[in-house]
Amino acid sequence: MELMWRYTVKYKKLVFLNFLYVFGFILIELGLPTLLAQLINKGLMFNDYDVVAYYGTWMIVISIIGLIGLIGLAYTVSKITTRIVRDIRNDIFEKVQSFSHKEYNEFGVSSLVTRTTNDAFQIMVFMQMVLRIGMMTPLMFIASFIMIIRTSPSLSYVVLIAVPFLIGIVYFIGKRSAPLSNKQQINLDEINLNLRENLTGLRVIRAFVKEKFQESRFYQVNDSYMIVSKKLFKLMALAMPTFSIIFNCIFVVVIWLGAIEINNGDLQVGSLIAFIEYIFHALFSFMMFANIFTMYPRAAVSARRIEEVLNTEPSITENENGVTETETHGYLTFENVTFAYPGDTEEPVIKNVSFTVKPGETAAFIGSTGSGKSSLIQLIPRFYDVTKGRILVDGVDVREYKLSALRQKIGYIPQKALLFTGTITDNMLYGKSDADIEEIEEASDISQSKDFILRKPNKFDEFLSEGGSNMSGGQKQRLSIARAIIKKPDIYVFDDSFSALDYQTDSKLRARLKLETKKAAVLIVAQRVGTIMHADNIIVLNKGIVVAQGTHEELLKKSDVYYDIASSQLSKEELA
Template identity: 60%
Template sequence: MKLILKYTWRYKKYLLLSVLGVLGFVCIQMGLPTLLKYVINDALMGENRILLLQLVLIMLGVVIVGISGEICMSYANSRIASNVIRDIRSDIFIKTQSFSHGEYNEFSVSGLITSTTSDAYQIMLFVQNMLRSATITPIMTITGFVLIIKNNPQMLWTILATVPILLLGILFINLFSRRYSKAQQSGLDKINRILREGLSGLRVIRAFGNENFQEQRFSEVNDEYCIVSKKAFRLTALAQPGFYFLFNTIITLVIWFGSKAIGENTLDVGALSATIEYIFHILFSFLMLALLFTMYPRASVSAERIQRILDCDVMISENLEEGKTETRESGTIVFENVTFQYPDAEEPMLKNISFTVNKGETVAFIGSTGSGKSTLIQLIPRMYDINEGRILVDGIDVRDFNIKALRNRIGFIPQKAQLFTGTIADNLRLGNPKASQTEIEKAAQIAQASDFIEEKTYKYEEKLSEGGGNLSGGQKQRLAIARAIVKNPEIYIFDDSFSALDYATDLNLRTQLRKEITNATVLIVAQRVGTIRHADKIIVLDEGKIVAWGTHEELLKTSNIYYDIAISQLSEEELA
């Protein structure tokens, strides 16, 4: 509830307007029955047409005030609710942008999507109803009690007897709804996860003819969600007729005892009519409050899930204010006895890694699958934080950097190129929004991407589908490389970024890189020896340790691991 109130309280002006609107709404709901009493008793029974006309005009004025108040209330509540959901979604997105891989594993991507969409929407619905019910109910109840005491105090017992029953019903619903709400949101996470896996892995699923298995997986979690939802809806469905039954019972009792009082001349018709209306509006406001409480458990669960995300302590501190942004050196990287272990792993992935890369050098990493190559280079831009040792970039420990300043120095090209919806030019300008058309065209030429771009209908303004789905794997990799070149960083990190390229394109691209990028430091992770054989230094990893380093020629003589990799890929002439 604290989360909901925190975001709602930001809009005090709209809250004030909502309260004023509620007063207008109560004015019409309670004012008309009071005036109706005088219409019946004094104007109609007294056959006073002038008084009748006066009362009708007053009632018309009350209606205008009431309608104006209801419009103001609806407008203010809608603005607050829409602003609250906007703020919550923005804060979740901003928070998740600071998450490391550890946090994403903790919350899961499907869970974060559910919190940003469904959970935030549940809070919006609750806020809309809360602003209406939580303000109308107390004002309507107090006004109604005062008017009943003034006009017909003998009927007060009917309300006093009903309120405890309503409160017990609300408490009962709240207890059971909360359990079902947690299960619903958890089930929605599972549905999102399987749906996301099914859509992103559709080609693999079709290739293995595994559609039936995926359908079965989805059906199981969908049916589970359906069962829980039915239980929650049954509870709500039983609550509403129960409240209406109590509601109508009280009105019947009021009419019964009121009729007897009229027969005994202790109550007039106008007072009874007004009393029925007062009780009707009091009970109806309590019914709205009861419905609000049926929504509260699910909103509470959603708020807890969102609060957990917003309160999460990020493993990697961004140092946005106190972090260093300026350095004396440029393009140097030093690993000093670095050990790294994944949060859920049983043993370190990297053990006692030490090496130095000087400005302008090209250093490559090679080794068997699982040797820690990709993990090692992901530590430089702080995708993860190390457990022991130090990593220095330009003479500064990466943990002491302002993280934006650190990553601005690095052009990171992952193996799986991630492109975004938009034009080719938009994607190439991702790291440098101010890049000119000439700069992006030159970068595309270096990355061997200009040929296929020029073949497109709209060239650099060609629209890319989600994830670059209308491009081949090699085309996406070349655009990702071009994007890093446009950024013009001092350090390039290629994480097996040439794997989807044919040998000719790979050779031409690396040749152009050597010509155009002369001052930058280049780190390359690759499986192909041909891709890294001209590097200034090649580091061989095995089971998370550096087992050898040197040039291509040196390693062929000194490292059995490197020699075995090379002999499986190169011809005898290339090995000679």
Template identity: 60%
Template sequence: MKTMWHYVMKQKSMLVLNLVCAFGFVIIELGLPTLLAKMLDQGVAKNDFDYVKQIGLIMIATILVGIVLYLGLAVVGARLNTRLVRDMRTDMMDSIQDLSHQEYEKLGISSLITRITNDAYQVMLFMGMILRIGFITPIMFIFSLFMIVRTSPSLTYFVLGALPFLLGGIILIGKKSGPLSSKQQSNLDNINMILRENLTGLRVIRAFVNEKFEEKRFDKVNTDYSESSKKLFKLMAVAQPAFFFLFNIVIVLVIWFGIVQIDNSQLEIGNLIAFIEYIFHALFSFMLFSTVFMMYPRAAVSAGRIQEVLDIEPAIKDGTMEIDEAATNGVLEFNNVCFAYPGESESPVIRDISFTANPGETVAFIGSTGSGKSTLVQLIPRFYDVTRGEIKIDGFDVRDYPLKTLREKIGYIPQKALLFSGTIAENLKYGKSDATEAEMLEALDIAQATEFISQKELGLEEPISEGGSNFSGGQKQRLAIARALIRKPAIYVFDDSFSALDYKTDATLRKRLKKETTQSTVLIVAQRVSTIMHADKIIVLNEGNVVGTGTHRELLQSCSIYYDIASSQLTEEELA
């Protein structure tokens, strides 16, 4: 509840207006039975039709005011509720942007999607009920109870006798619905996970003819969600008929004993009708409030999951040192760097890596799969932090840099080229938000993307589908390279970013890059020897250790692992 009210209190003026509308509506609703009683007892019973007409006009005016107040309550409540969920989702998105890879892996992408969509929606439903009904019902119940006691104290006992049963039912349902709600949301996480895997891996599933297997897999998690939802909805479904049954018993008893009191001249018929109206408002308000209370466990589970995201303390924190960007030029140093994934400190992925890369140099990394090449370059923009040792850029530890300053120095092209839905121009502007058309065309030309872009009808405004699915792997890689080139960073990191290119395009692109990056430090992770054989320094990795450093020619003579890799890819003439 604390999470929800934190966001409600941000809209204090609208909250006060909501309360005013609720309070006014309650007074109107309870004023009508009182006016009706007066009309019957003092007008109809005494044949005073002028008085009946007068009360009737007042009742019509009261109803009109009540309609205006209820509409105001609905409009203000809806606006307040939508702003609340908007702010909640915005804060979650901001929090998610700050998470490191470690936190993403801990929570899971599917769970994060569920939290920002379905969990926020559950909170919105609950707060909508609170703002529309939750404010009215307690006020209505208290005022109705006051009017019940004031009208006929002797009949009040029937109402008070029903309250313990109603309260006991609410508490029982609330206790049972909490665990069911938690299980339901966990099952929804699993549905999102399976669905996400199915949609992204559709081609693999079809290639291995495993559609039936995936259908069974999805059917299992879907059935689990269905069963937990069924139990929850059954519990909720039992509540309303039980409350109405109790409500009807109270009404019958009140009418029965009320007629006896009228017969004994202890109660007037108008007061009995008003009394029944007050009972209706009191018990119905209690029942509506119980509905809100029964929704609370589910909303509390969702709010708790949202708060968990908001409370996560990112493992990768901003550095506090103020660094003069004008004095920096891209000198990169690794000093005895070791890295192990969280919880695996006994088996580091990187061990005692040391090297220096200067502006104008190209440093390449090669090794077998799993040797730690990609992990090593991901330490530079601090996707992970080193376990031991230090990485310096221009003499400053990367952990001392503000993350924004650090990452603006780096043009990172990931192993898997990722494009965002939008246009080609919008994707290039991820590298530089104020890039001109000339700058974009120059970057595309260097990245060897001009030819296929020129064939697109809309050019730079050509739409890109989700994940860049309407472009080939090689085209996506070239666009990703252009996106990094456009920002002209001090350090370029190519994490196996040429793997989808043919040899001719690869060679032409690297030749253009050599001219473009004369003032920058270039790091290349590659599997192809031909991609890195002209690098100024090649570092050979094996199981996280450096087993060779030098130029292509030097390593052919001094490093057997490099020679084995090269001999499997190059001809005898190229090895000579």
């Protein structure tokens, strides 16, 4: 409840207004049976229609006021709860944006999506119940019980006898529903994970004719969710008929005993009718309040899952007082860098790596799959922090920078080119938000993407679907490179960003990049020797260790690992 109230108290004025509507509604609801009792006892029993008209008019007026109160209550509840769920989702999104890769891996993308959407929605539904019913029902129950005792003390003990049974039912349902709610949300995470994998891997699934296999996997996860949900809903459904049976028994006993008191002259007919109304309000209020208790375990599970995200401290923080400006630009140094993934008990993936890149120089990394090339360059923008050693950018340890300032110095092109939904121009502006059309065209020209962009019907305003799925792999890579070029960073990091390009385009692009990056350090991870053979320094990695470094010609002579890679890709003439 702490999380929910923390967001609710932000809107104190609306909560206070909500309370006024609730209090007014209670007075009206209990005022109607009181007026009805007077109408019967003083009007109908004596055939005094003036009294009937008087109390009847007041009942109509009160009913209209009650309707206005209900509308006002619905308005304030909707406004508060929609703002609460908006604030929760904003805070989760903001928190997730600060996470490093370590935190993403711990939670999982599917779980973070579920917590942001479904869990936040569960809290909204629960808070609607609390603000609409939770504030009303305790007051209604107390006020109704006072009126019950005032109307007929001798009949009030019937309600007192029933209360322990009602409390026992609420406790039983609440106790059983908590673990089921937790399991239900976990199963929902698994459904989202399965669905996400199926949608993103649709082409692979079809290529291997695994549709039926994927269907059976999804059915299994979905059936687990259904079984848990069925148990939970059966448990929740148990409350209503049980309460109804108890309520009906109470009404039968009250009417029977009330009829005896009327016959004895101890109670009037109107008072009995009002008494039954008071009992109805008291018991109905209790039942509605009990529904909140039965819903609470499910909301508590969602709140706990959201709290886990909000209370998780990112392992890599912004460092508000960090360095933002440096005198030099384009210098990168690795000093005895060792790195192991957080929580990984295996050997480090990077071991004692040292090298230096200066402005205008190109350093390339090559090695077999799993040699640690991508892991190494992800340390530069601090996607992860080094385990030992240090990385210097322009003479300053990357950990001493303000994080945003560090990443502003780096143009990072990931291994998997990712474009965002929107136009080509929108994606270019990710690199530089205030870039003009000349800068956009220049970046696209350097990245060899201008030709295919101009062939599009809408040119630079061509709309890209989710992930740029309406572009080829090579087009996506070139647009990703253009996005980094327009930023004009001090350090360019290409993580196997030329793999989808043909040799001619690759050659043209590298030639243009050489001119564009004269004042910047360039790092290239590649599998193709042809992409990196002109680099100033080629670093050969094997199982996270630098086994050799030098120029292409030097490595052919002194590194067997590099020679084996080169000989598998180049002709004998090129090796000579």
